Amino acid sequence: xxxxxxxxxxxxxxxxxxxxxxxxxxxxxxxxxxxxxxxxxxxxxxxxxxxxxxxxxxxxxxxxxxxxxxxxxxxxxxxxxxxxxxxxxxxxxxxxxxxxxxxxxxxxxxxxxxxxxxxxxxxxxxxxxxxxxxxxxxxxxxxxxxxxxxxxxxxxxxxxxxxxxxxxxxxxxxxxxxxxxxxxxxxxxxxxxxxxxxxxxxxxxxxxxxxxxxxxxxxxxxxxxxxxxxxx
Ligand SMILES: *Cc1c(COP(=O)(O)O)cnc(C)c1O
Numbered sequence: 001x002x003x004x005x006x007x008x009x010x011x012x013x014x015x016x017x018x019x020x021x022x023x024x025x026x027x028x029x030x031x032x033x034x035x036x037x038x039x040x041x042x043x044x045x046x047x048x049x050x051x052x053x054x055x056x057x058x059x060x061x062x063x064x065x066x067x068x069x070x071x072x073x074x075x076x077x078x079x080x081x082x083x084x085x086x087x088x089x090x091x092x093x094x095x096x097x098x099x100x101x102x103x104x105x106x107x108x109x110x111x112x113x114x115x116x117x118x119x120x121x122x123x124x125x126x127x128x129x130x131x132x133x134x135x136x137x138x139x140x141x142x143x144x145x146x147x148x149x150x151x152x153x154x155x156x157x158x159x160x161x162x163x164x165x166x167x168x169x170x171x172x173x174x175x176x177x178x179x180x181x182x183x184x185x186x187x188x189x190x191x192x193x194x195x196x197x198x199x200x201x202x203x204x205x206x207x208x209x210x211x212x213x214x215x216x217x218x219x220x221x222x223x224x225x226x227x228x229x230x231x232x
Contacts, residue, residue: 003041006224007032007048010207014218017208028211031076033203033221035060036228039069045224046073054078054097054219058085062092078160078200078219080134083107091115097122097160097200100136102147105154112153120157122200125182127175128164135161138182142189149192156191158198158217159183165205176201180214 001009015025032045035056042053042064053070055061056079064070076095083104089096090111099105099121112119123144126135136144141159148156159182163175179201187196200217202210207218222228 003044003224004048006226007045007050010220010223011049013208014211017211021212023211027216029198029217031078031200031217031219032224033078033219034064034225035079035221037225039064039067041225042069046070050224052076055093056080058082058089062088065092086111090119091117095120095122095157095198098124098134099144099154100124100126100134101140102144105144105147105151109151109153117153118155119153121154122158122160122198123156125159125161125179127161127179127182128168128173130164130168133162141182141186145186145189145191145194148194151193154193156194158196158200159186160198160200162203163201174213176206176210176213176215183214 010030014028014030018025018028029052031052031054032050033054034042052074054076061077075093076097077089077093078097081096081098081104086107090108096108096119108119108121123141124135125141126133126137129137148154161179183196183199198217199215200219201215202218204220204223207220210218
């Protein structure tokens, strides 16, 4: 199937999942996760109506950006951000979705202030408590939110998560529901400089479940672009 057909199918599935949860499909933002896909594929997806792209690596994002791949679309960093890359990424994308420590938040804020901008960010939550994964625990999220209150160079817009896969979840805990609850709880706690507007969760294998549990942003790669070629 072509990227165009894939995007159409994903949009239909998003609309159906939203409708089944009594939600308006227009509330759900589809982010095309374009890692390991070249600039031409990004442009093809843009022509198929994709308006937001997510990249994992700073270098790859900057490389494709220099080619004009994302022009006219929004661009998010969705992969882990190393502290030594902060300088390069701040101001180069619309949203950094993967902030998982107070130190990282402060570094982003400081760089944004030197540029005279406010960088939008999401806080990444390791909701399954998996050792192999990045992201903050729910307790650590509160510490980061505290740090955000005095960080003038950032605006916290919501939460992001990559919950455990089904094989890593033998008890079948509903991590999407847990994330939604955290999102609701934090929305009720008043922090300066924080608006809980975005809940980014759900990928190719599970975006419909995520939408049914309250996600308003899903990040889909394989189902749009096809399987990634890791030999690249
Ligand atoms: C690759 C990736 C996705 C998309 O994954 P697919 O299974 O290909 O849809 C979403 N979020 C993050 C953070 C990713 O790295």
